[in-house]
Amino acid sequence: MRQTAIRNAFEAFLKRRALKLTTQRRRIFDRAFETHEHFSAERLYRWLVDEPGTRVSRATVYRTLGLLVEGEFMHSLDAGRGELVYEHTAGHQHHDHMVCLSCGKIEEFVDPMIEELQLAACVRKGFELVDHDLRLLGYCKACRRTRSAMGTPAADETARAATPEEAPSAGE
Amino acid sequence: MRQTAIRNAFEAFLKRRALKLTTQRRRIFDRAFETHEHFSAERLYRWLVDEPGTRVSRATVYRTLGLLVEGEFMHSLDAGRGELVYEHTAGHQHHDHMVCLSCGKIEEFVDPMIEELQLAACVRKGFELVDHDLRLLGYCKACRRTRSAMGTPAADETARAATPEEAPSAGE
């Protein structure tokens, strides 16, 4: 399995922090890396509960996830719902997200030019860039289709401020 | 007062939604627009409590803030701490943010080129862009200075989650 390298990195990380490699941590780590999609802490917890293996508590899932983020093995992102979603930072280096306001799906994309411009903007402001988070909110291809098929003119307002009935203009 | 225009827009918005212009809503609106910085719901609530005027409950602050966001009078953004911060959308159209991981300060910036590239990326993916949120995380000029003066090495990951206990034996 090609996960050996990353697992070793994790074990090294634990060792460096004088933390122990417990059964739970291993299971959480493995399950999290097994998934190449975004998941919430709760989702991961459910997987661990439903699938066979050592019992793991929700608290430990949260704790370990936090550890993984600290160790840069995972990245967390707020997709707008009340919970954080996680994704591992294994192969793919960095990417930004398109979050569908309708189905919640998260697509990834990268644009080197955008990254570069961000850096340039930081230099201009004397800001030391550590990380960034770019989320494009809208409707994915599938939902667009559905919406137009349903004759939805523009999102219903419950979907956020997608279509306020006006745009206040301030005199400035 | 030059807030008349925007206040009128707010009143018009309420009218259109068959909502009433209550003393509380007016006070919340005014106080929120009086501030040209980012603030949390709690902060706004504190201001309203501390400053003289009609009593306003926390619940109403939240409710009204939600209204203001729906009406596009305010914009909310998750600055990484557990709470949303708000900013009015009066004159300045749209901008992105640089959030200082050390002092929490939020600087604004705009880069038309980035905006354009975002749109292009969406077109490529068949994604209908509604809104976006770009946050650059790092250290502001002031904090950079402080940090380097203190001999703080490059950004360590513990800075984000407000984890009080530092990694003691990590690589320093």
Add this chain to the structure above:
DNA sequence: GTCGTTGCAAAGCATTTGCAAGACT
């Protein structure tokens, strides 16, 4: 054996909501 860890349940937080009293239009 020693600490770090776990699980549980309770606690925390920011935010939301049910409901009865109260205030705009």
Add this chain to the structure above:
DNA sequence: AGTCTTGCAAATGCTTTGCAACGAC
């Protein structure tokens, strides 16, 4: 007068934490 609103407090939903039992090193 009739609704929309408010305030309160309880509820929510995600996440964190205290603590005693437990397990890795």
